Every structure is written in C-alpha cells, then in structure tokens.
Amino acid sequence: MAASEENSALFPIFILTIMAIPLVPYTVMKLCRAASKKSKSIHCNCSECVRSGKYRKSIFKRISNFSTYSNLTLILLWAVMIFLVYYIKNMSREIQVFDPYAILGLEPGALDSEIKKNYRRLSIQYHPDKNPDPEANKYFVEFITKAYQALTDPISRENYEKYGHPDGRQGFQMGIALPQFLLDIDGASGGILLLWIVGICILLPLVIAVIYLSRSAKYTGNYVMHQTLSAYYYFMKPSLAPSKVMEVFIKAAEYMESPVRRTDDEPLHKLFMSVRSELNLDLKNIKQEQAKFWKQHPALVKTELLIQAQLTRKSADLPPTLLGDFRRVLELAPRLLEELMKVVLQSMRNIRNTVSVITSKDAGLVSLKDDSLKDDYINITYITCYIGQSRRDEVESFASLSLFVTFSNAVAYVSFCCHFPPISVSFHAMAVIPRTSQGLGWLRPATGVVELSQCIIQAVPLTARKATGGSTEGAPFLQLPHFSESVIKKIARKKVRTFEDFRDMTLQERAELLEQVAGFSSDKVTDVEMVLGMMPSVTVEVRCETEGEEGIQEGDVVTIQAWITLKRANGLVGALPHAPNFPFHKEENFWFLLADPVSNNVWFSQKVNFMDEASAIIAASKAIEDTMEGSGASVKETSAAVREAVQKVRSGSRLVMGKFPAPAEGNYNLTCYCLCDSWIGCDMKTNLKVKILKRTRAGSRGGLVTEEGPNAEDGIEEEEEDEEEYDDDYESEYSEDEEDKKDTKKKGPAANGKVHKKDSSSEGSGSDEE
Template identity: 25%
Template structure:
C-alpha cells in the first residue's frame, strides 16, 4: 500500500536541497576568498607610476573586501537563498536523526496494538479504528480515507492465512514485491484544512513563478548576440555607421547603444539639471548633436566629458556612476562597431572606430597631441616640447627617440615624476612589423591564380626582453584594467576590407596569418595597418605587394594510378543510393506484374528468348496487323456508304 511518508520526504528533500547548496557554498566561499586574498595584479590594481596610483586604489576598493560582495544583487540573492536552504537542511537532518526510519508495512503498528496480539485484540482494534476513520463519518477527509484503507489492509494481513504468510515472509500481504515504493511527501498534505493552502502554493509555483522565470530568462537572453552585445545595438550601428562617419561623431553613436537606454534615462528634474551642468562643460568643443533623444544626449555629453578630461568637474555622483557604466561597456561596444564596419566593408570607418577606442582609453580627443599620454603632462609641458630651442618632439614616438638629456617639459617635475616619465617610456610598446607573402608547400614562392596564399604578419615588441609578456595598458584615466592588443587590418586601395582581427597575444614575437584566394592575374598592392587598441601615435602602415601568375603555365597535374583507382570506386553514399534505386526498381516490377498479367516482367524482358518464342511473337504481330487492316477497310466502306 502506498502512503504519504514523512521520513521518505525528509530524505528526498535533503537530497534535493544538497544539489543546490553544495555548489552554491563552493561558489560563495571562492568569491569570499578572492575578495579577501586576491592579488592586486589579478584585478589590474597595479601602480607602475604615481599617475596610476589613484586608479589602483579605486580598483582595490571596488574589488577587495567583503563589502564589495554585497554590492552585487546576484550575490546577495544567492547568499540569502543558500542560507535559508541551509537552515532547512539542518532542520531536516535533525528530523531524520530523530525519526529517520522510512515507513514499512507493519499491521500491528497500523492497528496500534502490540506485536503478537491475539485475534480478539486484533478484531477489537480493527472495529475501533474502522469506525473512527470510516469515510462516511469523515466525508472529504483524504487522510482519514487513506488511514481506513491501511487499517483494512492490516486487518486482512493478520486474519487471512495466506496474506499473513506473505507478510511474514516478504513484508507485504500481497506477496513478494520487486520494488518497495512509498510516496515521499509529508502527511500534512492529506489534511483537509491544508487543501486550499497546498492548491494555492501549487498554482503560484506552476502558473506564476516557473513560467515567469522561464519567460524572463528567454526574453533577456534573446536580446543579446555576439560578444554579449544587444541585437538592437547592432541595428543602431548599422543605421548610424556609414563609410563617411568621422571620429568626432562616434561618441554620439556609442551613446545610442541599447545597453544605455534604460540606464541613461533622465527621470527627475535633478537628473536633467545634472545633464545641463555637464553639457556646459563640453558644449564648446562638442559638435552639434544629430539626435535629440534624452538618452543619446546624456550619453553624448558624458562621453565628451571623459574625452575632454572634464569628468572630475561633474558634480552629480549619479552622473559619474553613469559615465563609469558606459566606460565599462565601451570596449565590447567599440569592438561591435568594428564588426559592423567589417560587414559593411567600410575600411576607413573601421579605422576611425579603432582610433576612437584609443581616445576613450587614454581620455583624449581629436585635437589633443599624443604627448598628453605622458604621466603628469599638461598643455603647458607639451608646449615646451614642441617649441623653444634645442630638440623638439611633436609626437610620443619622437619624444621617446630623444636622448634623456634632451627631453623637454620636465623642468618643474620632481624626481619621482621624472621617474614616472622614464618608466612610462620604457613600458610604451615599441613594435616593428614585417610581412611575407607565400603559398603553403610551395618552394618557388610564386603565387598563381586561385592559390590559397598567406600573408604572414610578424609583430616584434622591441621593448620586451626574450620570454617577457606585455602587461596592462597604462591608462590612468580609464577606470578599468585593459590588456594590450593590436588590430591587424589588410585593405585594398579602393577602401575595402580584406581582413581585420584583434590580436591579443602578449608574447614578444607574434605571428598572424592572413589567408585568402589569390585574385586574377595581375599585380596588386594592399595596405597593411597595425593599430594599437589603447595607445595613440604608435600605429603603423605599410604596403604589401602581390603578383599573381597565370596558372596555365603550370605543368599538367597527373593523377597517380592508385589515386585514380580510388576515385573510380563508389563512395559509401553512392553504394547506399544505388541499393535503394535497385530496391525501388524491383518493387515497381512486382507491382506491374500484379496489376497487369499481360505485361512481361523485367526479368523476362532481359532474359534471352528461344527461336520458337521469336516465331510466336512474329506470328502474333502479323495477325494484329491484318486485324487492323480489316478494321480500316470496314471504316472506309462505312464512310463511303454515308
């Protein structure tokens, strides 16, 4: 007999809860360990110069310590659920330890009598309990109904000889059972007073919580495409990015991303006033907006405040947080812009997007000189470098190439600040680029029409020692750590993209292969761009020439006899196809024999015929011809008679 079993429910609930709380506690403990003991390098909190010190301190404050964990809503919700389930787990464990025996069929226990009681005691207990739990006296009470059935079964097991023998031997009055089954649900579910509560909880979970959770997960996940960028963002980029898009328009394009549409909505009068305050800082150098949507306007002025180094003048803390949120997503969104440009085959716009990423990382804008990347340098120090007597430097590369005693702009710097400049110039990437065109497994280094040719681009970081790896980008004004990478672009003279990819390998020497089919016969010249993802003024451009020869001049390719034999052999697919065709043909012949007994079978038609058979066929054809002639004569006489 199946019955609701509290002990079985305890074991089931313990097993089910364990599936959640064990991996959850492992995750929580690992996150707590990282928050307390994680190294500064792992979170990018490195201060190689004093200019990076403030950024490193902020990263430590945001990523280290227990207080940082509770800033995440997901962690707080998961922690609360795990604690509640752990308390429930402990309670169930205590319940199991005190009453952990799963119910078995014991007729004496069911009849509430001692084991081995005589027949009189058994009958008396049966009468008493059957009257107490009879369905007529307990209408609608499922618990009483189940108890009545168990009492009847227990009485039968003790009074019927065969049933008692089965129970004593196998533990069940019905005989040997292959499987012992019990309903692992608490018995209070059978109580009449709990019926409405159980039904309500069931409806809430099955009709409310579970469908809503599935809908929320599906609706959220269906909004995102590649690189965790929303599909609406890709649509916006396809609409706004053209082959004529300039760098100065890209902050507004970024501001219109779908990721910011809920976050950057000005909700109150204070929010609008804060937007106006930021706009007053940048409106002189910001181009006239093309789109007047409040979300785009707010994001546009915030990005310009960062690019023009006016973010410290923002008064509203909420506006600072909104800008930080935009910068956190900027890297993936700019990569999405570049992928859209690749899809549109707009080479110059893709280059502009890469340069926009450089500006965002360094907190600089289009009219700024690359010397502003130097630590502690302002417009005043830059003017000393570009003017005056002696050696001059207008770019960061020129400044690095000068001897230390001829570097200007540091007359008012302290010794520590001068060390920062020297340290920065030492870690600044110094990349040399080499390219080679070849065809795999070709010894003469000639490219023929239709060949799969390879352009191997070799990047060498001259500022690194052998075995040393490139570190994080020096970007004090970008609030997040960023790994050094390089964009490798191959384009045509007509402004079309042949290849574009970001290479993040931090090794000293990096090889990157560009493969494509050789075009028609002729001489071609491609533009090869190697552009930094974070530094300004270090990009390189070179020419790659390709001469494609006529493949008709190549010697005729002769197939080896063994290969020819293999080519003639049917493939497995062809063998299966031929087998199916033959089977279908046989089926059609059989059906023809059944439908028309007068038609020859395919086997008869193919088999050789004897001389007698041929004579019979010839005689039959002659008779048929004579009959046709007689019919024609009769028709002619009828026509003539008419």
C-alpha cells in the same frame, strides 16, 4: 501515517540534492574566474593611477565589489545548504533503526541471562515507579519494553536475527520525498500536491524561460542590443573621420535609453560651454550650429557631452546627478566600440529600403523598390501606418523585437498585427547584404574607431591628434603623467618633434630634458619612466601564401600567417594600460588588419589579446598542427613546429592565422596594421606586396617565375625602397571630414607569400606625418 512521516523526513535530503547539482559547479567556475582575474591585475603604479583609486583595495571597495546580486544570492544559497546539512545530521540521530540489542546495551547474540540482567538495570533507571520524568516513561514503554519483548520471545528473536526486524520480512516500500502537509490527501490540503507539481515543475520554468528569452532577445552574444547593431549598420559609411565616428557611436540603443531629466538641463548647458570647441561647430555660423546641436535627441546630446567631458578631463566638474550617467556611458564604451569595429570590418553593407504593404485580416501584399531583395534578411528600423489619409503613430515595430527577418515574414507579421480595415503601412528596413563583390571591410572608419577608443581610454581630446607646435603630435604625450600642452611646447623647442623621438632617448637624456626644460621633479620623472615602461612595442612578421602552390592566382584561397610580438621596457607581456582618468579596468586589445590603403579595403582582420597566455598556446598549437598536417608533414616535424609556436607564445608573441579569397590579377601594395585600442602612439604598420596572377588552366601555374615576375624566393624587396610611397597611407583623419580623393592603384613587381620586414611604430594614431 508512519510511511508518510518517513517520506517527509527525506524531503530535506531531496532539496539539498537539487540545490547542490547546479550550485557546486557554478561556485567552482566563479572561483576559477576570480582567481584568473586576480592573476591578470597587472597595472600601473604611477602616482596618478594610485591617486585615482581605481586599483585601491580598501575594505569598503572590496565589500562593494563583492556585494553584487549574484554573489549575495550565492552566499544565501550556500547558507541554506549548510542549514540543510545541519538539519539532516540532527534528523538522522532522531530517526534510528530499531535495534533491541543496542537499546538494552548488549552485544548481538547475548544470552537470556544477560538480557534479563540489563533489563532489570534499565527498569530501575527508567521505570515510572522509579523515575517520574515523562520522557523517561516514554522511552521505557516505546523502546526498552519493546526491545525486551523482541529478545525474549523466541519467534520475534528468530525473525530479528534472520530478517533484521522482530515482525519478520519487511516488504519493499517507495515514497515521495515531500513534506507531510503535501501528502495529507484526506484533508483540505490534498490539492496542494497538484499545485506544487504544476507550479514548480511547469509554471516556474516556463516563467523563467519567458523572462530570459524576452530579455536575451534584445541582445547579441556580446551583450550589445540588436537595435544598436541596426543603427551602426545603417549609419556607417566607407569614409569617416573620428568626429563622424563619434556621431555613429553615440547612436547605440543603450545610450538612447538613458534617462534625460529636467534637472540635467543646467549642468549640460554648462558642460556644453566648456567643451564647445571640441564639437566641430562651424564658428562662422555658431548660433545656427548650436541650435542644430540642441535639436538632436536629448539622449544623443547628453551622451556626446558626457563623452566630451571624458575626453577633455572635465568629469570633476560634473554634478552628482550626472556622475552615474557618466560612469554608465564609460562602462559601455569599450564594449560598444568593439562591436562598432566588428560592424566596420564585417563583409556586409546596409541598404535602405521603403517597403509599402497593403494589409488586411487575411492577406498582405509587398511592393519593393528592388524585387531582388525580397528574400534578403532585414531589420525593421521603424514602421509608419496610415488609415486612409491620416497617419497612425501607434504601430508594432520589429525594432522592439530585435529580430532579423525576411521581407516576406515582415509582411506576414504586419498583416497579423492589423485587425482593423485595410490600411497602408510603410516601414523602413535595413537589408544586410555583402558590401562589395569581394566582401571587404573599410579601413578608414576602422582606424577612426580605434582612434576614438584610444582617446576615450586615455582621456585625450580628438583635436589633440592634430599636429601642434613644431610638428609635434600632442596626443601621445598627453597620456603621460604630468604632461600638458605647455610641457609639449617646451620640449618641442628642443627638437623632440615626435613621440618616437622621445621614447628613443636614453633614461639620462629624458631625465635631463624633463627636469631642465619641463621643470619636473625627480618623482614626476619616475612616473613618466614607469608609464613608458608599461607602453607596448609591437613587431609583426607576416606571410601570405596559397597552401600547396608556388604562387597566388585570382580566386585562390590565400592563407595569412602573422606573428605579433609585444615587448615592454619593464619586461611584462600582459598588463593593464595606464589610464588614471578611465574609472574601470580595461584590458588592452590589438586589431590586426591587412588592408589596401588606396582602395580603403580591409582584406583580413582579427582581434589579438596578450592577457590570456594559456588560450593563446592552445589556439597556436591547434593552428600550427592543422597547417602541418594539411601540408603532409611528419609527426616529428609537426611536434617540432608546435613546440616552436608554444615557445614563441610564452616569449610574448601571438599567432594570427586566417584565409581570404584572392582578388583580381594585379600587384597589390598592402599594409599590415596592428592598432592598439588603449594606447596612443603604440600602433604599428608594415608594408606587404602581393602579386596575384591570372587564373590559368588547372595544374599550370609555372608562368609565375619566367613571365609574370620574380619567384617568391627571389622577390624579397626591402621596405625602405618604397617608404616614401606609403608616407600618406595612414594619416590621422580628424581634420579630414571629406572623403579621400581617389588614387590610382600603384603597381610594380612584388613577391607573393613572403615575410616583409617589420616597420617601426607609427606616431599618434599610426600617422606617418613627417
């Protein structure tokens, strides 16, 4: 029993160790994240942002932000650990090694006379005849008497001095650090040890794994549901205006799962009447259009109306029952828009197929419209089962499992799930295969997604992107504090027709314009200047080349290198955008696109962020180092190039590098876009001419200079020469619901792999409407 008590005493130490192994590193990681997040909180301090309370550090808000499930669990676990440390500390005082010298208050090796003297002194203090206290009696019998016997008996004293114990050498013992009741195998609790081992070591990890896998299987690595990706792939088309992008965006599974209550009907109808002009309804058939709108899935109707409430800044009129849903819609919007952007830019397309399956208990037979897709990966959107001629709605769906499978595996799954007589099963599937032979993304929907993101963050209606009075684009102005449609019309009369004209004015000119024409006070003018100082100005230096070669031939792997430089009037590099009407923190991101506006193809794309300087330095250093080593540069040259890249990053630049296959022979008039997902009017584009040569024999690429066109070093052309040629390449698409007319590809002499001059920021959504 003594051994079991000693083992039981070690149980708190065992539990403390098991808890500390994962808890300490997780806490350190969480603190580091909190510190980095705090350092990034550089936000706008205009009166509207202060009034919104989004960045206000009140006590209640700090408590609510801190009181998350993970933080409370973390605090509880640390409280348990502190209690265990305190318990172990006190327990160590109770469990002491038997030391007769210490008990009698002697130094090791004391003489017999000293031992007897101290024993008599302690006897007077603790002997039952002298001290009636039961604790004193217990201490005298169990400790003082045994210590005196151990030191006065020659054999016991010799054993203690030689082996550290009066009884002589002690054998090596091993135990289990578990509570005593689990080790009481003689009693009724003998089987608890087995249950403990099975439950804690096997069942608990298994249950946690099953719950985690069942939940995580529904989501991608970006915490977006697989069903959302399926819907986006299915409904995405090469040419979509922002209004059509909205229709695709709201079909996310996260929004489809939002509850629609009966109490929501009346406030949603009121909201519909206030935002009806923004829904692109045909006014000639307004009744039919309204009926068609309300026939949609209730979750789609609710989501679109709540987004329109954000765009039109009508959220203050929402009842409390809708505010929670409104915040959830906006909280998910940036993540879903980013995923939609990736879907548009990925080199994939969707194929709609109906697969007929005849199943039984033993086998399945698949019949496809296109047998070539038999081994392609698909995502089942829905399954329809038939028993004879009657339809059976109770079916097993791959959509609920959120798995990409092959057609053959889909058939096997349906066969396995059907335990009734042979039936006919049809399921609609989405096959993910390359969109084009080159595997290019689509430019028009990509710009539409960015425009929608800008409008949601800045709470600006999509219709405001149209040119309004005096050819002034209203959308960029509406994101400024205290601006309205009437203010825009007033300043348009003073020949301020574009947002660029307004930004290019001096501080004094802007102040006079706003005070005298718009009637702004000095405080309002200060707010406007503060926001203008936060707005980014982006320039791009881009170069395309084939590593180790003079020109670019069809089929080559082309390397693109672009330096994107961001500047603000207030001197900051990374900052949160001015967005007083968006209730959540949002980092500004940029999308770099190398595209052909004529063919609507995106050749290369990459997301760029200016908030994390440390990660940008690491990425740029590695990319430059790999490039220099691949070109055979010396260590000194490589170090110099890396230092230059690091200096550029610290001064506000970001490196974009990637590769893409060269297309067929020809002259391509490409455009580099740098689109901001948070600001309107801060997009940038620059033209890039690339000449692709015909594939020749291996090693013979010299015809580039003498026959096909100018050499790369001699072919630099100023962008202004062809500026008019690109005026309509990147227009806002809100008023164009039909597809663009197909234009013939412009060709002409061009240079390969050279940096073209940077272009000015495009207005509004990057439009070039003059």
